[in-house]
Each structure stands twice: as C-alpha cells, then as structure tokens.
Amino acid sequence: MWVSKGWWWVAVGAVVVAAWVARGGDSPKTTDAPKAAATVETPKPSAPPKPSAEASTEWYRNYDPAQFAVPVRKAAGRAGVSPQLLMAILYNEDYKPHNPQLERSWQHLKPDAAFGIANMHRAAFDDTKRGRSFAGRNWDELPDHPELAIEAAAWHLHDLAARVPRRTGGKFSKDELLALGYNTGARNMRAFAAGAKPGSQAQSYLDDLHKNLPKATKAITG
Structure with a gap:
C-alpha cells in the first residue's frame, strides 16, 4: 500500500499541468447581464439537501479521514474489526492526494497502483468482495466512492x-x-506473528500507525 512520495509528486505535477494546459488554463468568468429597472421577485426554491460524501467528489478537497468517521464506525461494526484501527489505517494511507482524476492518471503510469482512500490493490479488492454485499462493485470505482x-x-x-x-x-x-498484514500481505503478517523482524518499510508503517492511533481514536469517539 506504500508508494514512493517523490515519484508520485513528480508524476502528479506533470499530469496536473498537462490537464490545466489542455483546458486552456483558467477561463475568464462571464459578467452578469444588467438587471431590468423593475423586476418581480419570485420565491426562491428551497435548497436541495447537501449531498453525502459518497455522492460528491468534493470530499477530497482538504481531505481528512476524520470526515468519514460515521462510515468507518458502521463498516467496522459490520466486519467485526476495530474502528480505531480502520481509521488509523486511513490516516496511514493519506500520504497521497486522493483526487479521483489524479489517481486514475497515476494508474495509467503505474497500472499496479492502489486505488481509493484505503489504497487497495485490485487483487486484494477482488478477493475481499467475494460473497459480500459489494460483490457486484468494481475496483476502479474506489477513487470516486470512499465509502x-x-x-x-x-x-x-x-x-x-x-x-x-x-x-x-x-x-x-x-x-x-493486522496493520502489518494490510501493508505487506497475509503471508508476511504470519511471518511477523511467528517472530520475523519487519523490514524498514513495514516498521515505518507500524510507527505511523502508533502516531495515528490517538487522532484516529479522537475521530471515532469525538
């Protein structure tokens, strides 16, 4: 689930610039037409309900895993796992910008890249979804559907x-x-359980988990 930050930002920067240039940069805003001297005010319709994080892609702006505390608690309850652990893993995996467009652009450069706010690889998702309520969903939906x-x-x-x-x-x-298994796979997890020493990448993931657990707990219980 770990990706080199340096290469990520170089690639992302190139993608963002290319996309911006292709759109012609910032297009000027049109000015409002002059209002008539006499107008008749009509009642304003009531504002539509605010879309959920699942329905809108605006959630990735100033992304903070804490904004998904409710779905984390619900999903953890259904799966029988610790919501604090699940939230801490989302914090561990927030090192890259979770913008759906950027994730897909990066995936074109690195086809085996992970998707979504939990940085899940295709094989892990396909194995996990079998027999579950989301069995009909696809891995490439993850960037747009944080829940x-x-x-x-x-x-x-x-x-x-x-x-x-x-x-x-x-x-x-x-x-x-479980955190080590999420990061390195079930086989390595079992090896660590048997006494194997984590490598530098796995140990770094574990260190980040310890740092993130307090704010994960706050997000879940706050």
Whole structure:
C-alpha cells in the first residue's frame, strides 16, 4: 500500500499541468447581464439537501479521514474489526492526494497502483468482495466512492484477522499484526506473528500507525 512520495509528486505535477494546459488554463468568468429597472421577485426554491460524501467528489478537497468517521464506525461494526484501527489505517494511507482524476492518471503510469482512500490493490479488492454485499462493485470505482473503499478495507481486515495464528510470539498485538498484514500481505503478517523482524518499510508503517492511533481514536469517539 506504500508508494514512493517523490515519484508520485513528480508524476502528479506533470499530469496536473498537462490537464490545466489542455483546458486552456483558467477561463475568464462571464459578467452578469444588467438587471431590468423593475423586476418581480419570485420565491426562491428551497435548497436541495447537501449531498453525502459518497455522492460528491468534493470530499477530497482538504481531505481528512476524520470526515468519514460515521462510515468507518458502521463498516467496522459490520466486519467485526476495530474502528480505531480502520481509521488509523486511513490516516496511514493519506500520504497521497486522493483526487479521483489524479489517481486514475497515476494508474495509467503505474497500472499496479492502489486505488481509493484505503489504497487497495485490485487483487486484494477482488478477493475481499467475494460473497459480500459489494460483490457486484468494481475496483476502479474506489477513487470516486470512499465509502466503498472503507467497506472493502474493513472486510479485508476481517479476512486478515482470520489468518492470524492462534499462537504468536507475543511481540505484536493483534491490531499491529493486522496493520502489518494490510501493508505487506497475509503471508508476511504470519511471518511477523511467528517472530520475523519487519523490514524498514513495514516498521515505518507500524510507527505511523502508533502516531495515528490517538487522532484516529479522537475521530471515532469525538
């Protein structure tokens, strides 16, 4: 789920500039036509209901995982996993801008890139969705549907939990093992449970988890 930040921003910068130039830059705004001297005021229609985060792509502006506290609690409850852990993983995975257009542009450059706010790869999503309520959904929907990404991440953690050995070396808690499994895969998770030492990337992910757990807890309980 980890991506080199340097290459990401170089590629994203090129994509953004290219897209902006293709649109002709910032087009000037048109001015309003002069109002008639005498007008008849008509009642204004009531404002439509505010769209949910799932229905609008505006959620990615100033993105903060805390804005999805409600769907995180619901998805974690359905999957039987810790909502604090699920939220902390979303914080771990927020290192790149979760703009649907940019994610898809990056995917053209790197076809095996992860999608969505939980940075899930296609194989993980396809394995997780089997027999679930979102079995008919597709991996390429994740950038536009954060609540689907949260649901899939919750059930992926559920599936990883079923593969944690009953007896472990005791070095890591179950939630730590699940986070390591989310980042490095179930096979590595089981190796860590048996006493293997995490590499630098896995250890960095675990360190970030510890840093993010307090604000994840605040987001869930606040």
